[in-house]
Amino acid sequence: MAQNLARRMRPRNIDEIVGQKHLVGKGKIIRRMVETQLLSSMILYGPPGIGKTSIASAIAGTMNVAFRTFNATTDTKKRLQEIASEAEFSGQLVLLLDEIHRLDKPKQDFLLPLLENGQIILIGATTENPYFSVVPAIRSRVQIFELKPLEPEDLEFAVNLSLQDKERGFDFDVTIDDDALYFLIHSTNGDLRSTFNALELAVLSSEEHHVTLDDMENSLQRKAATFDKDGDAHYDLLSALQKSIRGSDVNASLHYAARLIEGGDLQSLARRLTVMAYEDIGLANPDAALHTVSALSAAEKLGFPEARIPLANIIIDLAxxxxxxxxxLAMDEAIADLGKYGNLAVPPHLQDGHYAGAKDLGRSVEYQYAHNFPNHWVNQQYLPDKIKNADYFRPDDMGRYEKALHSRKEWIDEQKKRS
Known part of the structure; x- marks a missing residue:
């Protein structure tokens, strides 16, 4: 077992790929290309360790064609020329071009004709968004697919597979405690390579190949402070973080965030922060939601430990x-009324009137186009009759934007009273 576990467990065909079902699942685009033997060049982008190399090698294995790798940063143009010669001799070759966004112009110029004549099927891999980082000449000749971080369930499946596969996984019996497994699959941020590396280190350094939580903590070099067997402590911390941010206690917010960061579960933290930006800050500071999405995108690209930096920025901002x-609350009230009254009939003047015979049915006949009136407003009924006086949105006036919305709403309410 000279190769590490991640390399040994690399999928040999498309059926062995873990996750990425939106691309390799039944009926999905990459699987269809492989099954019809009509493979075209592509770029795969996404965070590290989620299957870019695996998909490339699995495609080559399924189609039974030559497979070579090339790193845009470290490999030379001479190496690319050697691969081109091999492709000419073999008829077709799948080339995984890692860090394609760093490909310099001489290598680009050499590669483009090979893409045009189909001798090389290029599978570019990058952690950068290729729409911004890859030159248009290459981008226009490939299809672009985004890969997603793997879910904990995907990682658990892969771990169990490695424990069962005596040929490629471990050729001896391994046992792993439930809390150690839970910690492993929730603390590697959907990165299968990191999961395999941590698992292998824990197995090889454990007594009698029995992996405990302590073994896994040592392997990952972080404490399982946010994880327990049932996940209760983890969710308690997420709850405490949201309530601290909601209560505008910046110090408590940073404390609980630090504990979650030490636990390494970026996905759960990102989901909760996104919810908070809309649920708790909302219209009082709409820019906070934009800042949150931007900061979390940066955090996912960086990974830990650097991810803590954009996280700190957005946690302070939200708090x-x-x-x-x-x-x-307005949306919840609207949903509650839907449950109470069901699907009420849309007033006739709001119904679609863009088809022949619509006017004969009274559709959209009396509709008044708001832009034709002063202040782009006209008093007409929009809600169904049974709830025509419903008033869901009650602004808090906690920020300039929400105050502006409130002012507009007050003006409209006053106009309704006068009409």
Whole structure:
């Protein structure tokens, strides 16, 4: 077992790929290309360790064609020329071009004709968004697919497979405690390579190949502070973080965030912060949601430990932002009325009138186009009759944007009273 576990467990065909079902699942685009033997060049992009190399090698294995790798940063143009010669001799070759966004112009110029004549099927791999980082000349000749971080269930499947496969996994019996497994699959941020590396280190350094939580903590070099067997402590911390941000306690927010960061579960933290930006800050500071999405995108690209830096920025921003749950409550009230009254009939003047015979049915006949009136407003009924006086949105006036919305709403309400 000279190769490490991640390399040994690399999928040999498309059926062995872990995750990425939106691309390799039944009826999906990459699987269809492979099954019809009509493979075209592509770029795969996404975070490290989620299957870019695996998909490339699995495609080559399934189609039974030559497979070579090339790194845009470290490999020379001479190496690319050697691969081109091999492709000419073999008829077709799949080339995994790692870090394709770093490919220099001489290598680009050499590669483009090979893509045109189909001798080389290029599978570019990058952690950068190729729409921004890859030159248009290459981008226009390939299809671009985004890979997603693997879910904990995907990682658990892969771990169990490696424990069962005596040929490629471990050629001896391994046992792993439930809390150690839970910690492993929730602390590697959907990165299968990191999961395999941590598992292998824990197995080889454990007594009698029995992996405990302590073994896994040592392997990952972080404490399982946020994880227990049932996940209760983990969710308690997420709850405490949200309530601290909601309560504008920046110090408590940073404390609980630090504990979650030490646990390494970026996915859960990202989901909760995104919810908070809309649920707890909402219209009092709409820019906070934009900042959150941007910061979390940066955190996912960076990975830990650097991910803590954009996370710190957005946690402080959210904690100290003005708070409003008016939009969240308004939607819940609207949904509650839907449950109470069901699907009420849309008023006839709002119904679609763009088809022949619509006017004969009274569809859209009396509709008044708001832009034709002063202040782009006209008093007409929009809600169904049974709830025509419903008033869901009650602004908190906690920020300038929400105050502006409130002012507009007050003006409209006043106009309705006068009409």
């Amino acid at each position: 100290l932002s003005p708070k409003s749950n008016a939009a969240y």
